[in-house]
Amino acid sequence: MKGEDLARNRAAITGVGYTPLSRDSGLGVEALALQASLSAIRDAGLAPRDIDGVVSYGVGDSAQVRSVAQALGLEASNWYADLYGGGSFSCLSVANAAMAVALGLCRHVLVYRALNGRSGRRLGRSTSAAMEAVGGAEQFSVPFGQLAPVQSYGMLARRHMIDYGTTTEHFGHVAVTLRANAVRNERAIMRKAITLEDHRESRWIAEPFRLLDCCQETDGACALVVSRSEIARDLPHPPAHVSSFAMGGSGASALSPDKVDDFTTFFPAHIAPGLYARAGIEVGDIDLAALYDAFTFLIIGQLEDFGFCEKGEGGPFVADGQITPEGSIPVGTNGGLLSEGYVHGLNNVLEAVSQLRGDAGVRQLESVEVALASGWGANVGSALVLSR
């Protein structure tokens, strides 16, 4: 194993910041990015001049790194990375910053994601659907009415139902659990408790997914600061050490799963063994799983492939209450993307940091030593192991 854990605990998350999450921010994405970034930098006990690297991700809907750096008045930088990508890039962006820190390029790297995901460009809507003709990969999807992630992920969920007997009621348990968590989170967009019956009666969007299986299209931004671990100890908050990270998957793709053997083995099956080994942990050591949850089923699939339960047992596992705050592996303590809001996954990473620090208020779990966070898009995903 020598050489495989060079980055372990060399970087730590030292500051976090949010804008309010809403359906209509009334602000541009750059204003959102700056507000969240400044808040994260100050939370870390730093000033913008201390930041010497900036990483962000987006799909052409965010503020550019160079403009944010300029507007913040950063004095020097060794690392700017404007990554083009969606949900699978949430943990990748933090990993990218952690690598810049671990290699000695930077002392403090700012990471942010800003979007007007409801009032601006909506990820749940296909802009191509309004065009006269579509090329590229979309010529094989849009003319057939596959237009949005709710449909492509719905197909993965359906195949899981066929292979393992998973039910839409299992999805309902995920929705109800995460909503109950959001009720206790002042930042959350959706704070009214729901029942399994509410879930069952919500309208179909792309069957087997109902409205309450889908995340919240959100306006907002969040940001964090990744610092060298030896400096992190002197900053105001307990550091959340970056113990390991990974980005990968298989050839399987939610968008174009046409060259793979099976639709029900997901990215964690490929990255989890190395992720845990490099962090020096086993799955049983994880106290909190901040799993990417654009749709309810995604939690079920990840619980299996990250090893929290057996393959095919994710549905019964959530129905048994195992992902509630009192369960064996709490998931989405902030309400997740399903109910807190959808800042393209980065807000789930911030919740993991908050739980590790012990400042999650009424949502605080007892003794969180190790947290897992993840991001997922198409056939690939990224993940972080964070430790106190």
Next chain:
Amino acid sequence: MTLKRPLPLPDDQTRGFWEGCGDRELRLLCCEDCGTYIHQPAPMCHACNSTRLDWKRVSGDGALYTWVVVHQAPPAYETPYVVGWIELAEQPGLRILSNVVGCPPAKVQAGMRLRVDFQVLNDEINLPVFRPA
């Protein structure tokens, strides 16, 4: 004004597929070195990395692997409709995304046998869809 679904825009990589549909044939790229079919069209065989690929007619027979029933879509798309992945008879895992037509959405079942049919969109483009065999 009638809203229309977007048409596919063939390119050098995909033209053979759409020309086949125009002739009411399902044609896919096939590797001349190892015989693997490749869909969606790609510049390289994912099985052996050969770039010697050519278009070859397939039977158009398949079975439904997974699907969704879409209930919410822009006005050009008449809901509810079924879009899914059909596994073609020629090769395990060889799948094509398409619509299942001629069957009420509630009657659609995993593994149901399907056969390709073609919807005429205009003088140049036919859309390959699938009906119960």
